[in-house]
Amino acid sequence: MKEINTQESFLQKTLRFWVVIAFVLIGFATFIYGVFGPHPERAWQAYLINFLLWSGMAQGAVLFSTVVHLTKARWSGPLAGLSESFSAFFPLSFVFFLLLFLGKTHLFPWLNEDLAEKKIWLNIPFLFWRDFFGLLILYGIGFGYLNQALQLKLDPNQPQMGIRKLIYKRWKQNGNNIELIENRMTIWGGLYILAFALVLSLIGYDLVMSMDPHWVSTLFGAYNFVKAFYIGMGALIILASVFYLRYGEASGLTSSHFHDIGKLFFAFSLLWADFFYVQLVVIWYGNISEEAHYIIQRTMLADWNSLAWAVLILCFVLPFIVLLNKKVKTKPIFMIPICAVVIIGIWLEHLLLLGPALSHNPDSIPLGVSDGLIFLGFFGVMAIAVTYFLRRFPELVRYKENKVA
Amino acid sequence: MTQLTYDQIDQTILDSLNPPKKSYWGIVAILLLGVLIGAASWVYQIFVGIGVGGQNNPVAWGTYLINFVFWVGIAHSGTLISAILHLFRAGWRNPIARASETMTVFAVCIAGLFPFIHLGRVWMVHYMLPIPTQRLLWPNFVSPLMFDVIAISTYLIVSSLFWYTGLLPDLAVMRDRSTGTRHKIFKFLSLGWTGTHEQWRHYSRGYLFFAALATPLVISVHSVVSWDFALGITPGWHTTIFAPYFVAGAIHSGLAMVMILMIPLRKIFNYQKFITQDVLENVAKTIVFTGLIVGFAYVTEYFIAWYSQNIVEMESFRWRATGEYRWGFFIMVLFNTLFPMLFIFKKIRRTIPLLFGICLLVNVGMWFERFVIIVGGVAHGFSPHAWGLYAPTLVEYGIMLGSFCLFFFLFILFVKHLPSISMTEMKETIGKGALDHRA
Numbered sequence: 047m048k049e050i051n052t053q054e055s056f057l058q059k060t061l062r063f064w065v066v067i068a069f070v071l072i073g074f075a076t077f078i079y080g081v082f083g084p085h086p087e088r089a090w091q092a093y094l095i096n097f098l099l100w101s102g103m104a105q106g107a108v109l110f111s112t113v114v115h116l117t118k119a120r121w122s123g124p125l126a127g128l129s130e131s132f133s134a135f136f137p138l139s140f141v142f143f144l145l146l147f148l149g150k151t152h153l154f155p156w157l158n159e160d161l162a163e164k165k166i167w168l169n170i171p172f173l174f175w176r177d178f179f180g181l182l183i184l185y186g187i188g189f190g191y192l193n194q195a196l197q198l199k200l201d202p203n204q205p206q207m208g209i210r211k212l213i214y215k216r217w218k219q220n221g222n223n224i225e226l227i228e229n230r231m232t233i234w235g236g237l238y239i240l241a242f243a244l245v246l247s248l249i250g251y252d253l254v255m256s257m258d259p260h261w262v263s264t265l266f267g268a269y270n271f272v273k274a275f276y277i278g279m280g281a282l283i284i285l286a287s288v289f290y291l292r293y294g295e296a297s298g299l300t301s302s303h304f305h306d307i308g309k310l311f312f313a314f315s316l317l318w319a320d321f322f323y324v325q326l327v328v329i330w331y332g333n334i335s336e337e338a339h340y341i342i343q344r345t346m347l348a349d350w351n352s353l354a355w356a357v358l359i360l361c362f363v364l365p366f367i368v369l370l371n372k373k374v375k376t377k378p379i380f381m382i383p384i385c386a387v388v389i390i391g392i393w394l395e396h397l398l399l400l401g402p403a404l405s406h407n408p409d410s411i412p413l414g415v416s417d418g419l420i421f422l423g424f425f426g427v428m429a430i431a432v433t434y435f436l437r438r439f440p441e442l443v444r445y446k447e448n449k450v451a
Numbered sequence: 452m453t454q455l456t457y458d459q460i461d462q463t464i465l466d467s468l469n470p471p472k473k474s475y476w477g478i479v480a481i482l483l484l485g486v487l488i489g490a491a492s493w494v495y496q497i498f499v500g501i502g503v504g505g506q507n508n509p510v511a512w513g514t515y516l517i518n519f520v521f522w523v524g525i526a527h528s529g530t531l532i533s534a535i536l537h538l539f540r541a542g543w544r545n546p547i548a549r550a551s552e553t554m555t556v557f558a559v560c561i562a563g564l565f566p567f568i569h570l571g572r573v574w575m576v577h578y579m580l581p582i583p584t585q586r587l588l589w590p591n592f593v594s595p596l597m598f599d600v601i602a603i604s605t606y607l608i609v610s611s612l613f614w615y616t617g618l619l620p621d622l623a624v625m626r627d628r629s630t631g632t633r634h635k636i637f638k639f640l641s642l643g644w645t646g647t648h649e650q651w652r653h654y655s656r657g658y659l660f661f662a663a664l665a666t667p668l669v670i671s672v673h674s675v676v677s678w679d680f681a682l683g684i685t686p687g688w689h690t691t692i693f694a695p696y697f698v699a700g701a702i703h704s705g706l707a708m709v710m711i712l713m714i715p716l717r718k719i720f721n722y723q724k725f726i727t728q729d730v731l732e733n734v735a736k737t738i739v740f741t742g743l744i745v746g747f748a749y750v751t752e753y754f755i756a757w758y759s760q761n762i763v764e765m766e767s768f769r770w771r772a773t774g775e776y777r778w779g780f781f782i783m784v785l786f787n788t789l790f791p792m793l794f795i796f797k798k799i800r801r802t803i804p805l806l807f808g809i810c811l812l813v814n815v816g817m818w819f820e821r822f823v824i825i826v827g828g829v830a831h832g833f834s835p836h837a838w839g840l841y842a843p844t845l846v847e848y849g850i851m852l853g854s855f856c857l858f859f860f861l862f863i864l865f866v867k868h869l870p871s872i873s874m875t876e877m878k879e880t881i882g883k884g885a886l887d888h889r890a
Contacts, residue, residue, distance in 0.1 A: 328678070
């Protein structure tokens with residue numbers, strides 16, 4: 047078994063670190079260039095999609111930890127700790143949300159429309175304030191949960207500095223009482239799950255559904271949080287796979303961990319498809335013009351229909367068929383590309399939902415190199431955030447079942 | 452739990468099949484009377500005509516459809532417990548899986564009766580089957596009602612087979628411990644089970660595959676049931692959240708029904724060692740979860756109706772809470788979402804009478820949910836000119852009573868004639884220590 051050395055490369059400033067920094071800079075430069083170029087709306091569209099995607103991913107990954115704690119699922123082992131590292135993206139996500147305000151004229155097509163009574167809900171100040179508080183509450187509860195959860199995972203033999211010192215102090219204050227902390231985790235975790243459902247529904251309505259202000263779907267909120275959990279789990283599998291491939295069994299991960307979370311990921315591919323389909327079929331069958339135009343434009347008219355097929359194949363058909371195989375689920379080397387495909391699929395799905403409403407030229411799909419570069423920039427930010435967190439808490443990588451019973 | 456031995460498990464469960472006391476037959480007789488009242492009401496309706504029910508124009512769907520959806524809903528948690536929780540390796544489901552799966556089979560059978568009753572001319576039932584008439588007319592395959600026929604019959608077949616497959620090793624135990632005619636019957640039913648390594652291998656694979664297939668099936672069945680409503684464009688019905696909302700609601704009511712059945716069962720048959728307080732507590736926690744989903748759906752429907760500013764939707768939901776059937780609406784909200792939240796408190800979910808009482812209320816609430824949706828939707832549709840009200844008639848109450856009595860009648864016969872807890876799974880449980888470590 048290879049011993050993990052925290053001084054070792056992955057968490058340190060190696061070539062890989064600088065590549066990630068380069069991604070961030072390229073993404074940032076592309077976005078700035080786009081904003082001051084001839085088509086600022088394209089840059090803002092890419093920004094919004096990436097904000098939704100990466101924030102949802104971080105929120106969904108942390109949800110994994112709370113769910114396995116509340117259901118007392120012992121199988122998760124080191125996966126729960128790894129999933130908590132995504133919380134490092136929370137503050138960044140919050141800042142990204144605030145920056146959305148600068149692009150409001152390019153982001154909300156209903157700004158120039160007469161919305162009549164709908165104005166009570168759909169107006170910029172109220173929208174930003176409620177989403178601001180929503181995210182603040184969600185992230186606040188998320189950190190409240192982590193404050194408890196990390197106490198159980200903290201290795202007292204490590205040097206305690208900064209945030210670690212704070213958590214270590216709490217652990218001492220609580221008199222090393224595991225049961226007390228677990229009970230608090232249950233309360234914070236339960237609140238996080240509730241906030242997750244409500245806030246992600248709100249974000250789904252406000253930042254995706256309302257882009258077509260006269261279209262509604264009651265499942266849209268639930269669809270939004272199921273999607274976030276799905277990609278959150280995908281990102282977690284990728285992170286765990288990276289550590290497993292690098293450190294092998296020393297990471298505490300085994301092939302059965304991958305098999306179990308692979309099965310859950312498989313189940314969520316089905317659930318995502320179910321939520322996608324039940325909205326589609328009800329609207330298609332009802333065939334009321336004010337509802338149907340939304341799906342006609344996105345799933346029947348060219349070129350969007352080809353994007354819709356691509357989304358279905360990437361997010362459901364492909365993972366469903368591949369993950370039927372047990373061996374694939376137990377092999378991290380296969381799981382990385384599958385999860386990556388799903389995440390890209392969900393990126394495209396956001397484009398499918400937002401593109402026709404935001405783009406001034408809805409006949410062709412607004413997708414180009416700049417979208418890819420901005421995506422890379424956000425990927426870089428996420429990678430740095432997660433790495434930063436894991437450097438602060440290296441015990442999450444060198445998992446030992448010490449305190450947790 | 453670990454002090455239980457294989458022998459004790461066999462003995463306690465087989466003891467439940469000893470010849471019953473007279474009081475048992477008394478209860479059977481009372482329930483049979485209820486069944487007969489239901490049957491007589493139906494026969495009366497067949498002779499006189501469907502007009503003896505309270506259905507009218509515009510409310511063409513009354514208690515027959517409400518009871519249909521109610522019983523399909525009850526069926527769902529059986530599959531959740533036996534299949535979905537099996538896949539999740541939740542060991543606590545083992546002691547209640549058999550009874551829940553049996554509940555599923557009976558509930559689907561009873562649900563399946565209601566479209567027959569609602570047909571009026573029940574001898575025309577073959578119109579629902581996918582066979583052409585002499586003029587080569589086929590049923591309308593794009594009708595959600597046709598989807599329903601296919602979904603429910605598939606569900607009945609799969610859940611019966613799943614139930615029977617799980618029963619096989621236990622039937623063999625009963626065969627080995629019985630004599631005379633009973634021995635012959637169980638010999639036939641146990642299909643030559645001898646417990647060889649090969650048989651166990653096939654059995655456990657088969658059980659797993661059934662569980663894996665039943666899981667998407669159960670979700671699709673209640674989605675299809677919800678589409679009987681959501682695919683139409685009636686206000687209050689045509690909404691995309693219906694499928695997941697109905698599935699969650701179905702499991703909500705079914706879990707409550709599991710409690711209503713298990714709490715007396717464990718007392719009467721001394722099953723406290725198997726169906727422990729922890730098992731009941733876990734079911735209660737699951738009810739909190741399903742209650743939250745149902746509550747989320749209620750709030751979402753109201754929010755979106757307001758957000759859309761669609762006058763018809765807004766009126767439909769305003770009337771739901773303030774119109775003639777507002778009591779139904781408040782029963783639904785209180786009983787389905789607020790009362791089950793009391794299970795958040797450990798003290799309440801560990802007090803058996805409260806557990807039983809709240810579960811009873813959940814079932815009442817879920818019945819009224821279907822009333823509010825089904826009757827409320829058509830009673831207050833698009834055109835004010837076509838608004839109307841509905842009240843069930845005595846015949847409908849008779850049939851409803853019959854359906855409840857039939858359910859408990861079948862269940863009470865089952866618990867005295869077949870093992871109501873799976874001996875196989877209980878042995879697996881202590882073998883793996885599932886109750887101790889995974890509960």
